[in-house]
Amino acid sequence: MFRNQYDTDVTTWSPAGRLFQVEYAMEAVKQGSAAIGLRSKTHVVLGCVNKANSELSSHQKKIFKVDDHIGVAIAGLTADGRVLSRYMRNECINYSFTYESPLPVGRLVVQLADKAQVCTQRSWKRPYGVGLLVAGLDESGAHLYYNCPSGNYFEYQAFAIGSRSQAAKTYLERRFESFRDASRDDLVKDALMAIRETLQGETLKSSVCTVAVVGVGEPFHILDQGTVQQMIDAFEIVAEQEGPAAEPDADAGQEASAEPEPEQGAAAGEGVAPMDI
Amino acid sequence: MPKEQANWSPYDNNGGSCVAVAGADYCVIAADTRMSTGYNILTRDYSKICKLADKCVMASSGFQADVKALQKHLAARHLIYQHQHNKQMSCPAMAQLLSNTLYYKRFFPYYSFNVLGGLDNEGKGCVFTYDAVGSYEKVGYSCQGSGSTLIMPFLDNQLKSPSPLLLPAQDAVTPLAEAEAIDLIKTVFASASERDIYTGDKLEIVVINADGIRREYMDLRKD
Numbered sequence: 001m002f003r004n005q006y007d008t009d010v011t012t013w014s015p016a017g018r019l020f021q022v023e024y025a026m027e028a029v030k031q032g033s034a035a036i037g038l039r040s041k042t043h044v045v046l047g048c049v050n051k052a053n054s055e056l057s058s059h060q061k062k063i064f065k066v067d068d069h070i071g072v073a074i075a076g077l078t079a080d081g082r083v084l085s086r087y088m089r090n091e092c093i094n095y096s097f098t099y100e101s102p103l104p105v106g107r108l109v110v111q112l113a114d115k116a117q118v119c120t121q122r123s124w125k126r127p128y129g130v131g132l133l134v135a136g137l138d139e140s141g142a143h144l145y146y147n148c149p150s151g152n153y154f155e156y157q158a159f160a161i162g163s164r165s166q167a168a169k170t171y172l173e174r175r176f177e178s179f180r181d182a183s184r185d186d187l188v189k190d191a192l193m194a195i196r197e198t199l200q201g202e203t204l205k206s207s208v209c210t211v212a213v214v215g216v217g218e219p220f221h222i223l224d225q226g227t228v229q230q231m232i233d234a235f236e237i238v239a240e241q242e243g244p245a246a247e248p249d250a251d252a253g254q255e256a257s258a259e260p261e262p263e264q265g266a267a268a269g270e271g272v273a274p275m276d277i
Numbered sequence: 278m279p280k281e282q283a284n285w286s287p288y289d290n291n292g293g294s295c296v297a298v299a300g301a302d303y304c305v306i307a308a309d310t311r312m313s314t315g316y317n318i319l320t321r322d323y324s325k326i327c328k329l330a331d332k333c334v335m336a337s338s339g340f341q342a343d344v345k346a347l348q349k350h351l352a353a354r355h356l357i358y359q360h361q362h363n364k365q366m367s368c369p370a371m372a373q374l375l376s377n378t379l380y381y382k383r384f385f386p387y388y389s390f391n392v393l394g395g396l397d398n399e400g401k402g403c404v405f406t407y408d409a410v411g412s413y414e415k416v417g418y419s420c421q422g423s424g425s426t427l428i429m430p431f432l433d434n435q436l437k438s439p440s441p442l443l444l445p446a447q448d449a450v451t452p453l454a455e456a457e458a459i460d461l462i463k464t465v466f467a468s469a470s471e472r473d474i475y476t477g478d479k480l481e482i483v484v485i486n487a488d489g490i491r492r493e494y495m496d497l498r499k500d
Contacts, residue, residue: 067359086360089356089357089360090357093353093356093357094353095354097349097353
């Protein structure tokens with residue numbers, strides 16, 4: 001009941017010190033179809049589930065190339081995601097034009113976060129309803145960041161967002177220690193397995209998912225369906241044994257996600273504010 | 278009282294010549310590599326040729342600072358195009374973009390004299406020639422730069438098709454084979470280097486065909 005009184009404006013605080021409009025925006029992210037990201041020392045892989053509204057329509061594009069060294073996967077309001085991708089592309093182009101070198105990922109995510117923050121402090125705006133997994137390579141190595149509608153951003157070894165992402169997160173938590181030194185192909189395999197977790201029993205095939213890779217000597221690109229299907233077929237037999245073992249873990253309660261930053265549990269009632277750290 | 282004139286100009290001319298010739302299934306773009314200012318040579322090894330897209334290459338003579346800025350601008354616009362359309366720009370599309378970009382600075386022009394060469398969507402060679410403010414035309418061959426007055430008449434002699442009113446209709450592209458066209462260009466630059474002081478040192482030749490893009494070099498007079 002408190003929620004309803006102070007949630008009309010993004011510029012209205014609740015007595016508990018929360019901005020409900022921002023929290024509602026983060027709910028929108030949770031409603032979107034899943035997107036996952038994981039990184040090793042030299043590569044970052046992004047994956048997402050592609051669900052078309054009906055059999056007649058095509059699915060929405062959720063992974064965007066931002067530059068040769070940066071790509072982004074989104075969950076939530078895809079329209080907002082598209083607009084933010086265009087902003088990111090422009091920033092990369094302008095930086096390259098001025099400095100003749102690629103925009104460091106860390107800089108880009110800060111600019112993105114600042115842009116999101118503006119929408120949490122203007123009465124005539126609304127927060128962006130999209131979460132972004134930004135994957136990129138720069139001089140300091142491979143990076144994976146998560147940008148919130150709240151204007152916060154965190155760096156991750158591996159992360160998942162969107163609906164049923166908890167299943168993927170559980171899988172990633174089990175395996176994340178091996179990611180750092182994993183080979184590129186193993187990383188893609190892990191990404192596909194994580195996607196499979198979010199499908200909750202549905203068959204994993206290349207028509208329902210999209211995978212993209214960026215790495216040392218490998219510009220950001222989306223893997224074509226044929227390659228993805230081949231990789232799925234390759235591990236499907238082995239994975240079938242692992243599959244049943246993963247199911248029970250999917251129902252485990254909220255825990256901190258992969259290092260370094262702890263992830264907040266889904267706000268059920270008046271728990272800790274989601275964007276609080 | 279006579280009007281006061283500026284004693285500083287924002288422009289400089291770094292000299293050099295550029296040529297492009299279109300064939301049935303190839304396009305050759307060439308430029309010398311000498312960069313000068315006044316009567317001095319700044320470097321003997323500067324490329325005036327820039328790849329704008331997979332099948333589209335531009336050679337520009339004039340003020341190289343403006344040329345560089347123009348190339349960077351077009352490269353950025355091409356990136357945006359690729360993000361939006363998921364494919365490379367075609368040569369005719371790039372030709373129009375270049376024209377618009379030049380005219381955008383109609384009242385403080387890029388001091389850049391360009392020839393654009395590449396393959397159109399059907400794989401046929403095409404050459405576009407420009408003035409500094411964007412007026413352009415699709416032609417079978419062209420040249421720009423300090424040696425253009427020496428080179429153009431010779432190209433006309435060798436490549437010009439009879440009147441476009443003549444029947445049967447003649448193609449603008451030359452019937453020459455790729456090797457013959459390259460040979461012609463080498464001859465043309467060797468001649469231009471004899472009399473034009475701003476052309477010389479080395480000739481850079483870029484050939485675009487169905488197999489891709491390749492580069493060739495030839496030495497020219499260094500005096």
